Amino acid sequence: MKTTGFLLLLAGWGLVLSALVLLTSVPAETGFVLAGIAVEGLGLGLVARAHLVLPEDQG
Amino acid sequence: MPLSTPMLSETSVVLCLLCIFLVPFACAGVALINTGLGRSRSSAHAMMASLSVIAVAAIAYFVCGFSWQGFVGLPEHYFMVGGKTWSWISAEPLFLRGLEFNGSSASLVVLLQIVSVGLAALIPLGAGTDRWRLSASCASTALLAGWTYPLFAHWVWGGGWLAQLGVNYGLGHGFVDAGGSSTIQVVGGLTALSIAWILGPRRGKYSTNGMPAAIPGHNSVFVLFGCLLAWVGWLGLNSAGAILFAGADPGRVVLVGVNTTLAAVSAGLTAALVTRTRFGKPDASITANGWVGGLVASSAGCALLKPAAAVIVGIVAGALVTLAVERFEFDLKVDDPGGAISVHAVGGIWGVLALGLFAEFSGQAGQFLAQLIGIATLIGFVLPLTYGLNWLLNRFYPQRVALDGERQGMDLHELGADAYPESVTHTEEYTQR
Numbered sequence: 001m002k003t004t005g006f007l008l009l010l011a012g013w014g015l016v017l018s019a020l021v022l023l024t025s026v027p028a029e030t031g032f033v034l035a036g037i038a039v040e041g042l043g044l045g046l047v048a049r050a051h052l053v054l055p056e057d058q059g
Numbered sequence: 060m061p062l063s064t065p066m067l068s069e070t071s072v073v074l075c076l077l078c079i080f081l082v083p084f085a086c087a088g089v090a091l092i093n094t095g096l097g098r099s100r101s102s103a104h105a106m107m108a109s110l111s112v113i114a115v116a117a118i119a120y121f122v123c124g125f126s127w128q129g130f131v132g133l134p135e136h137y138f139m140v141g142g143k144t145w146s147w148i149s150a151e152p153l154f155l156r157g158l159e160f161n162g163s164s165a166s167l168v169v170l171l172q173i174v175s176v177g178l179a180a181l182i183p184l185g186a187g188t189d190r191w192r193l194s195a196s197c198a199s200t201a202l203l204a205g206w207t208y209p210l211f212a213h214w215v216w217g218g219g220w221l222a223q224l225g226v227n228y229g230l231g232h233g234f235v236d237a238g239g240s241s242t243i244q245v246v247g248g249l250t251a252l253s254i255a256w257i258l259g260p261r262r263g264k265y266s267t268n269g270m271p272a273a274i275p276g277h278n279s280v281f282v283l284f285g286c287l288l289a290w291v292g293w294l295g296l297n298s299a300g301a302i303l304f305a306g307a308d309p310g311r312v313v314l315v316g317v318n319t320t321l322a323a324v325s326a327g328l329t330a331a332l333v334t335r336t337r338f339g340k341p342d343a344s345i346t347a348n349g350w351v352g353g354l355v356a357s358s359a360g361c362a363l364l365k366p367a368a369a370v371i372v373g374i375v376a377g378a379l380v381t382l383a384v385e386r387f388e389f390d391l392k393v394d395d396p397g398g399a400i401s402v403h404a405v406g407g408i409w410g411v412l413a414l415g416l417f418a419e420f421s422g423q424a425g426q427f428l429a430q431l432i433g434i435a436t437l438i439g440f441v442l443p444l445t446y447g448l449n450w451l452l453n454r455f456y457p458q459r460v461a462l463d464g465e466r467q468g469m470d471l472h473e474l475g476a477d478a479y480p481e482s483v484t485h486t487e488e489y490t491q492r
Contacts, residue, residue, distance in 0.1 A: 013439025
């Protein structure tokens, strides 16, 4: 789950960079950048979930 | 051959130097806050770690940091995409060779950065309090100051691709951050998040049903005095940053001071009010976190916002930091004794976004988009990078102190002596039952 999360973070950033290079109008770019940030949000959620402390981890 | 960069006016150079000499107060403030929010049995260790990471950061930056960061107009490595130049790293010699210390912009940037990289390195200490080994924190700092920080700083302050978004893609003035909300604070804050995840929470922080136990800081006076010191330091940091990275003239530094102060006081008051409303009494540590969160958020737009906007930035920062501290602790089970992630990562991201919303020149929608791209880069690239580096380090050199160290306290375990020898700090409550 952690690895998937980090891959999603990088994929979201890749989407943002692709929008910058491939699109020309600001509204379209904004849409894709927001979509990229949403993908990053998913990745961040997965990474955070992978790091949730289990009760047995605690002394 | 000596490198040449633009010269500032004599007044700007003198003012900039004076402001840079105030920045160590920000380091002192953050160090005191981190120490005060930790346990008494780890307090000498916390101050020792602060001094050590500042030293390691300065040396790492001297060795290779500036080589990667560089400055506008100096040699750089770049590639072309669709006919546009993407500068990704500087091509300066190591050990600051060839740089003339004559008051040029580049030499002033080196001086500012050699201090402010220490400030960035102090931030993760707040998240690793009470359990992060001294030598491991130094090793982690070398990675931060020698690679992660300069790389992102080149993109923003060294004429890199984020700074060029305006020229290359018509997005306002490109990604703008005068005082380092992103380059110093968010980079430090995301490293703090990585460290908190890698180290895991302190023993006894979470009960078997996942409820967090309150482990209060040992000295509120340190924490609140740290806020006052940080305020002085931030006045210098934001002013020097505005002159060097936003081209502010000396007269505009007045506005920088007003905005920095207004954001800090608004954020501190908001945090006090929120905790007073929710818990019946204002909480000193969260108020301190709110205050510093306001300073952090003020940095990006310090020279570009109107004072009324700085008040709004501060109010939102104070509320955001207060909420984030709770969410990280209760929902995400991230043990961050110093509130470093909420204050520096969340506060810094808000500061960067606020510039896009409120800055005086932000008539273009493109400016907001440029700020968004900067934030996406921090979360989508800097976080995986800093986590990956610290994860690798942890594989070869474990970062968390041994169990005995946590029970004894970091002072006795790593330094061999307590900070407060006259106090009884090893009563039964600290030994395993």
